[in-house]
Amino acid sequence: MVRTDAASAPLTRPDGTPIRVLAVDDETSLTELLSMAMRYEGWQVTTAASGTAAVKAARETRPDAIVLDMMLPDFDGLEVMRRIRAEDPDVPVIFLTAKDAVEDRIGGLTAGGDDYVTKPFSLEEVIARLRALLRRSGAAFAKSDSTLVVGDLTLDEDSHEVTRGGTEIQLTATEFELLRYLMRNPRRVLSKAQILDRVWNYDFGGQANVVELYISYLRKKIDVDRAPMIHTMRGAGYVLRPAG
CATH class of the missing domain: 3.40.50.2300 (Response regulator)
Structure with missing residues (x-):
């Protein structure tokens, strides 16, 4: 090895x-x-x-x-x-x-x-x-010094703290990486294949529905009772945009 x-x-x-x-x-x-x-x-x-x-x-x-x-x-x-x-x-x-x-x-x-x-x-x-x-x-060494900000959503890559409108949001490791990828590409439509490759680092054997699953997890934590930031572009993928 x-x-x-x-x-x-x-x-x-x-x-x-x-x-x-x-x-x-x-x-x-x-x-x-x-x-x-x-x-x-x-x-x-x-x-x-x-x-x-x-x-x-x-x-x-x-x-x-x-x-x-x-x-x-x-x-x-x-x-x-x-x-x-x-x-x-x-x-x-x-x-x-x-x-x-x-x-x-x-x-x-x-x-x-x-x-x-x-x-x-x-x-x-x-x-x-x-x-x-x-x-x-x-x-x-996976940590970086940057804080990502999209609208009222912030993600601290050092502490792994995520907040929206000042309210802390608890994410799993995979949810965090998915959100980080979305926030590094605001307003850009990301396909399921791109997300699988970046977040899971390999071909998921055709199980692209895992992306839908984790997008739904994120929405329940990021968008619940708020103006939505994560949007589905039918046939194309997903995009994160500031609310409003």
């Missing part, structure tokens, strides 16, 4: 300590391989083979990201995520799903998962997606 380019530079937590990842799967050989690949990145890895053990490990280690198998011996990955996020609402989650289980992939994203990888997968793919997700959630 070879790391190249700035995108592969070491990631750390904001305080400089190693990234913490929780890998959850009842296949020991798989978690051992994942652990090896993550430790090569300089990350601290905790593993769990059941939902109960995963919830306990998350409580003890407070991971920066979780790689979570959808099918576990005691309860499924969605329930694991629900229990963990009851205590740590913003932790990013990548689901591991069966190759043909489309309902698992869509179900995981609808429930708030940030990404998914289908089995069998390459370790390089998992690491690449984890790195992209960690950058979106604010790890390491």
